[in-house]
């Protein structure tokens with residue numbers, strides 16, 4: 001069963017002060033709730049600067065305690081206080097001697113529904129533009145993540161996970177998954193070239209709503225974010241988006257449009273899996 005609902009993406013920039021990052025997230029979640037949000041999304045790495053050299057310092061155990069894992073407990077409390085679902089962007093997670101880039105998905109009663117550990121680590125070298133190797137410090141997760149809400153099932157990936165059509169299909173193949181959510185943080189090299197293209201492609205490929213929540217742009221940060229959080233419908237149309245400043249993207253998700261699209265074009269049924277692995 002798919003039930004319409006209101007989705008809100010909170011685009012903001014995280015800096016070096018973890019307490020300030022959480023406070024900003026708290027304010028935006030409050031605003032998102034006031035705007036009628038029922039599922040609220042934060043950006044990738046919302047509690048920490050996005051840089052491999054900082055992940056260990058900002059990492060938290062999940063669930064840990066309010067003292068040792070303030071970002072985790074902030075999410076649980078915010079969801080409970082506002083009675084909303086939160087897809088908590090991501091934070092660096094520590095387990096034993098390993099670090100992960102992990103999204104914590106929380107139900108309105110303040111329980112962790114699931115955590116998604118980024119399954120594709122972002123390694124890139126575009127000479128003269130950007131060099132970034134998450135695999136220097138992070139370990140990849142091994143599970144596709146789908147959460148259940150009263151509205152629909154939601155597939156979750158983190159940022160670079162968006163590039164993998166196979167992963168998106170893994171999340172989307174069950175009919176009751178109505179939305180893919182990607183907390184993200186694309187940069188000024190790949191963002192203008194690929195961000196919108198990838199979001200719209202994933203939506204058309206899978207006949208599904210796709211939402212991605214980015215960090216806002218801070219030009220004095222070491223990693224400059226592209227921004228442009230957006231929601232795309234199963235036809236590949238951008239329903240709402242923002243540019244690079246901090247703020248909310250508020251979007252009603254109407255599954256009539258998904259049913260219309262899936263009822264008119266049958267790519268989900270026309271797949272020829274027996275050919276693709278040849």
Ligand SMILES: O=C(O)CCC(=O)C(=O)O
Pocket residue numbers: 044121122158159160161163184185186187190191194
């Ligand atoms: O794929 C890209 O171009 C950007 C990915 C990224 O920034 C990330 O995974 O954090």
